Amino acid sequence: MSTPTAKSEATRELLVSTALRLFRDVGYEKTTMRAIASAANVSTGSAYYYFASKDDLVHELYRSLQEEHRARVLPLLREGQNLGELLRLVLNSGIDVMAPYHDFGSNFISIAIKPSATTSPFGSESAVARARAITLFRQAVTLSRPQPPLAIRDDLPELLWYAYMAVTLFWVYDSSPDQVRTRRLIHQAAPLISKLVILSRLPVVRKIVEDIVQLIRGTRG
Template identity: 40%
Template sequence: MTTSTSDGSAARPSSKGERTRQRIIDVALEMFAERGYDGTTMRAIAAEAGVSVGNAYYYFKSKEHLIQGFYKQATVQHAESAPKALEGKETLAERIEAALLAWLEIAGPYHDFAGQFFRNAADPNSPLSPFSEESAESRERDIGLYRQVLEGSKTRVPKDLADVLPEMLWLHQMVVVLYWIYDTSEGQEKSRELARRTAPLVARVVALSRLKVLRPLVKQGEELVRDFLITRRPR
């Protein structure tokens, strides 16, 4: 079981097994930064973490599944840090921006080798894909966070869009993340600026969707989202 600190940040795992699992993840991320994703083997990770290869495979079936462990860790941290980031923010634009900036803050230390992850994640058959079945738990956790973003804002959401908007906001985050991967600006400041400038636009679209004159267009958009959002299973 992983505990949380009083400030809402993620605490270290409390059990021996979870500490071992976390150690493997931490070592892997360090080695990915030094050697690259493709240049790092599970055997090398196990040796550096001080565990047997069999033990490493006990916790992670493959190197790809190890990255799933990192994805899970990152989304847990995002979910835990979001309440503080959202505190005092009532407009939807402010809340979307806060959630995006919180994610960029968590992802920041891993930017140097994020492109290597993306090369693997871009394969639709890879478990590293954010749209894969293996990523479902982490994906749903982040979509749930955007549900909180919507519910805590002053913006009234049309009832017929309420169940798809959190996923649409998560997809907006994926666009920001994709930009961040290729962002060479110092400290990836341009990615933060992208988050700041697109959040009001997204919030404005949500607000305008309630206007009667736009309802036919919104209805068409809703049908497209329901039929083609690739994170949803066929009906």
């Protein structure tokens, strides 16, 4: 017999999956909480009990994807691997987790880029989710050998997360079968990023990387 917690979790998952289907089929703006509740065969009051708004449903998707990403990739990360190998694992696992939602990707981008959007991964409302995502890259940096230069080590996980966002954007618009072009990009870009990190020990490259770090810090407000 299902426990109340199990039933609640099932209802939350049903509302999220129903919302995603409606977002994809009729568009985010035209989808209402009442419509989501009706399509999920749940009362409107119950829908609002679990989620205060459509934006909350999108944030719940973030959360569930991140939890799945962490559960999938953390057992694969081993100390002693080079950063390129670890980065490839994190990026590919992220794409694996997002794969079922590829059809929704372009819709989400159109929502998230709006200046007023609370669903943006760069916004203050996503700070907790963003921090958890960056933690994965921090783990990869910590386990990597050789270690990145100390001067950029603390900021590197966030820089790698920005790279992940760029890969995600590429994936959203990748129409190749099973997004094979995105896989090829990850395969080639991960070791390149690792080499650039190691080369940042050199004065000329270090200055460029430090400038990028300062730029990122300046956007934190």
